[in-house]
Amino acid sequence: MSQDSAPLKQTALNAIHRAQGAKMVDFGGWDMPVQYSGLVEEHHAVRRAVGLFDVSHMGEIDIRGPQALHLVEHISSNWAQKLNIGQIHYSGLLYETGGFVDDILVHKVADDHFFICINAGNQEKDFAHIQAHNTFDATVELSSERYTQIAIQGPRALETLQKLTKTRLAEIKYYWFVDGEVTGTPARIARTGYTGEDGFEIYFAPSESARIWRALMVAGEEFGVKPAGLGARNTLRLEAKMALYGHEIDASISPLEADLAWMVKFDKPDFVGRAALASQQDQLTRRLVGFEMTGRGIGRDGYEVQIGGAKAGWVTSGSPSPTLSAAGTPKNIGLCYLPVQNAAVGTEFEILVRNQPVSAVVVPTPFYKRSKG
């Protein structure tokens, strides 16, 4: 994370955000837009039409070489060998303890080239971690500065982006990517996102940032495109129950606890963290669950969770749900850690909201799932 004294880093789109009236905040050492027209409005634009996010603060690491696959298999909990060229998966970059260094998206570019998308505030740490485990015939490059990343998300994302590229977007399956072009500029076009909607994340040279952002705004105009900030990004990913590093996951939390066991492939011979996770498997003590407030209040990040008046866990993320509240009855949702024996759907518990216990109940997740087709 950044020092207080260090100047905030800026993406290539910083001036555009400011010109569009964005409210800017320090996010992991980056000067980022938290909202433009309003969080709820931006949230609905993504659920109902299309929204644009500047996510250039995210980092990228390129792993290349004859043993690139071996290195990726060693540092990542998911099974990279199963990836086809052009395919992507979500995975954990773990410590020997089984805790998260970071959560990552692994893209297989070629048999000897993997492209990894990592979190903004974790870049140097991730790079050092991978380097430290690189005993293979592979090179590791922290390539973040070579990319602007824009997320185009929402039911009209495909139509919006398709106007600017000859790449046939409908043929890109979910969690696949193509190295194509956007307005003639070489771009990696991935059908991924952090909103629970259909959409794309595109990676291209920072020098083209302003031009492509403006072109996307024009292309999406007929659908009601809106630039969306980190505020809406957070409520969207929460409704879709996607983890945020520093909240649901960190160095002290394992994928098994975070309800991400599917990204841990015990069948795979070995990877950093495997031994710790194997022994944790049968003696899990806490688990991430979704909750809905039944009392009046919002359980927010860090708030204490109580069962029978005793501390039982903590809230990792909490917010009003713009999508679930749209029908008129406000709904407040969140994620929290609970003891495994109290983690069943329907379990009632309390969250300390400014020292007052407020009732909540464990509910099924995700809170929102888009209807397909």
Added chain:
Amino acid sequence: MYPQNYSYTKEHEWVSVAGDIGTIGITHHAQKELGDIVYVDLPKPGAAITAHATFGSVESVKAVSDIYSPVSGEVLEVNSLLATKPEKLNEDPHGEAWLVRVKLASPNELKGLMTAADYQQYIGE
């Protein structure tokens, strides 16, 4: 935007005085910074509030913020509109969405507050 006859605090509240009754609210700048407001917690009539001390909170989708009182006094009336329509605070913070009315304990406190012009300069608008 900022009524001339109101007085303002550095914490972005306003007070409007008629006789010995003060009406308190948060400023347009405050609601804009907070974003979509979902809850407003206020004291009950009869409660004593103190200048510069918190007397309630406003919660938006993003965060919770304390509200500081510009003046000391006894709460006479609480705006019941906000219990059911907290979003009014985003729409009309200087008017319909006032927070509480108080009987002023020491009208002298008003001298320590900012004028509309001072406040606008303070927030850089």
